[in-house]
Amino acid sequence: MIIVVANSKGGVGKSTIAVHLAGYLSEQGYSVTLADCDAQGSSSEWIAEAVPNVKAVRLTSPDEILNKLPSLGKEADFVIADGPGSDAETSRALLLRADFAIVPCKASMLEVRALAQATEVLRQSQSIRKGHPKAIIALSMVGKNYSLTRDMKDAAMKLDLPLARTAIVHRQIYADAPGQGLLVRGFGARGREAGDEIRSLFREILPKRKAKSRRASKKPTRSSKRKR
Ligand SMILES: Nc1ncnc2c1ncn2[C@@H]1O[C@H](COP(=O)(O)OP(=O)(O)O)[C@@H](O)[C@H]1O
Ligand SMILES: [Mg+2]
Incomplete structure (x- = not known):
């Protein structure tokens, strides 16, 4: 399964979510490749240190x-x-090949309004590929006491994109993680809240069928040969 983390705006949390998702799936016993498609190459460096x-x-x-x-x-x-x-x-190339797209978005009305533009390529690809890739919006960098406003829900609904219930809170530890070459869970007790929330986001949004059928079978090890 190819999952793309896409939003044509920078600084919305794409790399943070991509690297943590790769780490989460690897921890579940899956074989995972992170395809770093940003010219800066920061997520491939980060994952190499955090989850070799x-x-x-x-x-x-x-x-x-x-x-x-x-x-x-x-x-x-x-x-x-x-x-x-x-x-x-x-982005177009990625969305033409992906099975599923996660669209991180900062939780402000301005950002949510800008989503129409930021997801234009996604909608083109869904129209060409008869609804694929399926996509979900994940709010990132939200304030601790944030609550989803009616306006934001309406804006997401207009785009015909579901909105994840779990949001990623703005926490210093996410900003510290790449510099330390760690995922938030690598920080021990200090990273617990962040680690829990990002795991619940992934549990909520990952396509369910795939996860269940794999988990029901024997957990693959790094060295085991995959057969499909
Ligand atoms: N939930 C968060 N809380 C605080 N800082 C964050 C959070 N998510 C990302 N950041 C920081 O914000 C900046 C942009 O995030 P990044 O994941 O690189 O976004 P993008 O890949 O969309 O440009 C980075 O410095 C990152 O460490
Ligand atoms: Mg990035």
């Missing part, structure tokens, strides 16, 4: 994404693609 089990590859052009993503998808249980900030062609 996850294979990191950099895909630097739309052609490379269109050509290589399918075979990467066959080699691993999950490919997590970290999208770029403002490169529509790269």
